[in-house]
Amino acid sequence: MYLSVIIPAYNEEKRITKTLLDAGEYLKNQDYESEVIVVDDGSADNTAGIVSGLKNKIKNLSLVSNGLNRGKGFSVRRGMISASGEYRLFMDADNSTPISEISKLLPFLSSGYDIAIGSRSVEGSNIISAQPWQRKFLGNCYALMVKIFAGLYGFRDTQCGFKVFSAESANDIFSKCRINGWSFDVETLALAKKLGYTVKEVPINWQDSPGTKVKIKGIIKAGFDLLRIRWYAIGVKQEKAD
Numbered sequence: 001m002y003l004s005v006i007i008p009a010y011n012e013e014k015r016i017t018k019t020l021l022d023a024g025e026y027l028k029n030q031d032y033e034s035e036v037i038v039v040d041d042g043s044a045d046n047t048a049g050i051v052s053g054l055k056n057k058i059k060n061l062s063l064v065s066n067g068l069n070r071g072k073g074f075s076v077r078r079g080m081i082s083a084s085g086e087y088r089l090f091m092d093a094d095n096s097t098p099i100s101e102i103s104k105l106l107p108f109l110s111s112g113y114d115i116a117i118g119s120r121s122v123e124g125s126n127i128i129s130a131q132p133w134q135r136k137f138l139g140n141c142y143a144l145m146v147k148i149f150a151g152l153y154g155f156r157d158t159q160c161g162f163k164v165f166s167a168e169s170a171n172d173i174f175s176k177c178r179i180n181g182w183s184f185d186v187e188t189l190a191l192a193k194k195l196g197y198t199v200k201e202v203p204i205n206w207q208d209s210p211g212t213k214v215k216i217k218g219i220i221k222a223g224f225d226l227l228r229i230r231w232y233a234i235g236v237k238q239e240k241a242d
Contacts, residue, residue: 001032003106004085005099008075010041012093013050019095020051024058026099035060038093039079042069073177073184080165080174088170092161101204105164114169114197117155117189118162124203142222150186150226152193155201158186162204168240169197176236183225190229195240 005023009016020036027034036058040048042065051063064082066075076090087109089102097118105116119125147153163185165173172195179187192199 001087002085003027003030003032003034003102004079004083004088005034005036006076006079006083006088006090007036007038007093008041008072008079008090009038009043009047009051009093010069010072010075011043011045012047013043013045015094016047016050017054019093020054020058020061022095023091023099024054024061028059033060035062035084037062037064037079037083039064039066039075041066041071041075071180071184072182073187074180076184077174077177080170083167083170086167087164088167089164090161096208097160097162097204097206101162102164104204105162105200105202108200108202109164109166112198113200114166115192115199116164116202117157117199118160118204118206119155119157119201120160120204120206121156122201122203126203126205127207145222145226146186150190150229152186152189154193155189155199157201158189160204160206161185163188172240173197179225179229181221181225183222183229186226187229191236194236197240 007019023036038051040051040063048063048065051061055061064078066078080088080090087106091097091099101118105118108116120127146158152158169192173188173191176191177184177187189199
């Protein structure tokens, strides 16, 4: 088995070192091969320099640079399509969900699911430290919009940044994605549903990371992106890639 770990990063110089060292330490002790791909989304700080400096400490660590700030969706899409792994995980640079949680998701892919997604809302999940109430309220508003506009009533948590795809589903779904912002999670699940890929929502450990912000204007933009996702999905053929 070969696992690719994709980490999108934008101005993460204060948090990326711990995330990468934790990932490297965990992966080196597993009985499968792996790679870690950091996609730097045009950071204005020293994120890229820090990642490059860790290449001698972390096996198969590589850096991909967008040059300009293109968005989380663009970065994850680029990493997923360029990855080599049989299974492809994307996780957040803030380490809200530790890499060790992959052990809860991989068995579902091994048993036949195409995609497994970490969830903070299904039974068995463990929220170590919760979001501030303002962020939680905005998140609940967005979750309602996801159900109404994208029709994803079957998922409790679309936005947890910890999802693993088979190579086949990753190549098929991400080649069709068009959303560059953080509504890309919804787009991937909407496409998975339309294309007939099987998805398992799995409870995970999660903790809020200080410094992560969601603003009203971001929610408004995300709402428009949900309408775009619905419109884009109309033109997608309802079948998996050959």
